[in-house]
Amino acid sequence: MSVKLMQGNEAIALGAIAAGCRFYAGYPITPSSEVAEVMARELPKVGGKFIQMEDEIASMAAIIGARVGGLKSMTATSGPGFSLMQENLGYAVMAEIPCVVVNVQRLGPSTGQPTAASQGDVMQARWGTHGDHPIIALSPISVSQAFDLTVKAFNLSEKYRTPVILLTDEIIGHMREPIELPDFTTVEKYEHVVTEPPETYKPYSNRTDVPPMAAFGRGYRYHITGLFHDEVGFPTQRLDEVEPWLERVNSKLERNPDDILLYQADYQPGARVAILSYGATARTARHAVKQMRARGEKVNLFTAYTLWPFPEKAVEALADSVERIIVPEMNLGQLALEVERVAGRRKVTRVNRANGEMVTPDMILAAMER
Numbered sequence: 001m002s003v004k005l006m007q008g009n010e011a012i013a014l015g016a017i018a019a020g021c022r023f024y025a026g027y028p029i030t031p032s033s034e035v036a037e038v039m040a041r042e043l044p045k046v047g048g049k050f051i052q053m054e055d056e057i058a059s060m061a062a063i064i065g066a067r068v069g070g071l072k073s074m075t076a077t078s079g080p081g082f083s084l085m086q087e088n089l090g091y092a093v094m095a096e097i098p099c100v101v102v103n104v105q106r107l108g109p110s111t112g113q114p115t116a117a118s119q120g121d122v123m124q125a126r127w128g129t130h131g132d133h134p135i136i137a138l139s140p141i142s143v144s145q146a147f148d149l150t151v152k153a154f155n156l157s158e159k160y161r162t163p164v165i166l167l168t169d170e171i172i173g174h175m176r177e178p179i180e181l182p183d184f185t186t187v188e189k190y191e192h193v194v195t196e197p198p199e200t201y202k203p204y205s206n207r208t209d210v211p212p213m214a215a216f217g218r219g220y221r222y223h224i225t226g227l228f229h230d231e232v233g234f235p236t237q238r239l240d241e242v243e244p245w246l247e248r249v250n251s252k253l254e255r256n257p258d259d260i261l262l263y264q265a266d267y268q269p270g271a272r273v274a275i276l277s278y279g280a281t282a283r284t285a286r287h288a289v290k291q292m293r294a295r296g297e298k299v300n301l302f303t304a305y306t307l308w309p310f311p312e313k314a315v316e317a318l319a320d321s322v323e324r325i326i327v328p329e330m331n332l333g334q335l336a337l338e339v340e341r342v343a344g345r346r347k348v349t350r351v352n353r354a355n356g357e358m359v360t361p362d363m364i365l366a367a368m369e370r
Contacts, residue, residue, distance in 0.1 A: 001180045008146040008172040009076075011179055012102055013038035015150030016074050018184040020191075021100070022048035023071040025062035027055055027081060030114040031170040032104035035076035056081035060088035063099045068224060070215030072154060076102035079121055080111060082128070089163055090129030091226045096204065096249065098157040098213070100150070102166045104173040107356040116356025117170040119279055122334040125165045126308045134253045136260060137165040137308040141282040143177035149262075149305065155190040156260060160252055161210050167307060169330070171280035171358065194220070202231040206244040209252040253309055262305035263314055267321065268293075273368060274300035274322045276315070276339055278307060281328045281359050288364040299368070310338045319343035326351060326367050328359040 006014075013035050016024075024039040040050045049071070053059040056077050063073035077085065082103045092099055103125065107116035125137040136156050140146040150166055157164040194201065194214045203222045205211040214220035223233035230241045253260055266289075267274075277285035282303045289301045302318050304311060315338075319325060325343055327336040328351040340348045351367045353359045 001182060003178055003180050005176055005178050006143060007034055007174055007176055008140070008143045008168060009034035009104065009174065010038050011143045011147040012076070012150045012166065012168070012173075013042065014181065015147040016100065016154065017042055017046060017048070018147075018182070018187040019072065019151040019154035020189045021072045021074050021154060022046065023063065023066035023073040024048070024075065025051045025053050025059045025066070025073070026075045026077065027053050027059055029056075029078045029081050031106055031173050032076045032078050032102060034173070035102055035104070039074075056084040057088065060085040060092075060101070064088060064092050064095075064097050067097050067099050068216045070218060072098070072158070074100040074102065074154075076104065078104050078106045078114070079108045079118070082121060082124065086128040090131060090133065092163045093129065093133045093135070093249075094226050094228075095224050096161040096213070097163070098161055099163050100153045100157055100166060101163060102150075102168065105167065105169040107354075113356050115170065117280060117330055117358065118354070118356065119169055119281065119330040119334070120354065121167065122307060122329075122331065123337075125167050132250065134162065134250055135165065135308050136160070136162060136253065136306070137167045138262065138305060139167045139279045139307050140172055140305070141279060141303065142172070143175060144179045145305070146172060147179060147181070151187055152262070155188060158190040158192065159210065159259075160256070161213055162253070165308075167279070169280050203233055204229060204231050204245065206231060206248050209248060209255060257309070257313075260306060260309065261311045261314065263311050264303045264305070265314070265318070266301040266303075268298040268300060271298040271300045271321070272323045273326065274302055274318055274324070275326045275328070275364065276302045276304065276318065277328055278304040278335065279330075281330055284359050284361055285328055285364060288361040288368075291361060291365065292368065304335075307335065312342055315339060315342045319347060323347070324349055326364060328352075328364050330354065330359060
């Protein structure tokens with residue numbers, strides 16, 4: 001272990017390299033540019049490739065192509081660039097191509113304020129690309145966790161053959177904290193093992209939730225398309241081929257909640273109020289809870305690290321244990337919509353700020369008193 005002082009964006013880049021990322025394609029955009037800067041410097045040292053693309057559309061296409069060829073891949077952006085990536089993100093979902101997309105959120109809509117913090121892309125992460133599709137989105141609350149969740153993002157992406165979004169924000173991306181870096185050779189890395197010979201290999205077999213992915217061209221050749229396809233990858237309109245694929249892909253995450261749903265529950269017996277938070281706002285929530293408990297008041301704290309799939313059962317249990325749930329966010333109430341869906345609107349109190357500034361502990365305390 002070595003202790004270093006670094007930014008969240010730097011920790012993300014190093015986490016990617018530790019997880020086995022060997023290809024990065026991206027376009028610089030505030031407040032994510034440090035991710036690209038570190039990857040440009042460090043990837044060549046481990047035999048990886050860095051390419052600065054002409055735009056975010058091409059960036060997403062490049063990391064898809066690199067992963068098809070066998071390299072774990074990543075890109076990083078912010079809100080406007082994330083918008084441009086949505087079509088190719090959907091392609092990666094349909095073709096079941098693992099990759100990691102980092103979105104360091106900033107204030108929007110449009111170009112907004114590039115240096116101001118936001119959590120305004122929560123719903124875009126879930127529903128940005130068209131059609132029904134599963135997605136994983138993780139949200140760190142510290143620099144150390146930015147490293148850990150980047151590693152987790154790569155492993156989940158590979159294990160379930162899906163794009164994974166690391167949904168962080170300007171505050172986590174630019175803040176500096178000491179972090180203990182592990183020996184990268186000891187970091188857990190998920191790798192696909194293909195035992196089927198090329199002549200019988202089916203890249204989209206429905207016999208298992210996640211068929212292993214062979215690197216294209218390394219003895220294996222198969223068809224890849226954004227159209228609905230059969231088990232060997234060729235386009236199809238046959239319902240007996242489309243429906244098994246739909247069921248498998250839209251259920252593979254639901255069937256593995258213990259592996260995917262990451263959260264921390266800090267409960268006190270007899271608490272009547274809970275705070276549910278994520279990202280940089282979770283730091284504010286923790287401070288507010290500390291102040292309340294110092295006054296002898298009981299309050300539950302739920303911190304979500306996996307935003308999508310939404311940890312519905314855990315939030316359901318939280319709602320059953322208290323009379324009210326406070327949801328602070330740097331937006332106008334995006335994840336609160338999901339909490340309201342599970343707990344009921346009357347049980348949820350929103351604390352919102354969408355002007356580029358952090359939600360403060362006093363704002364949460366005021367909501368508690370109301």
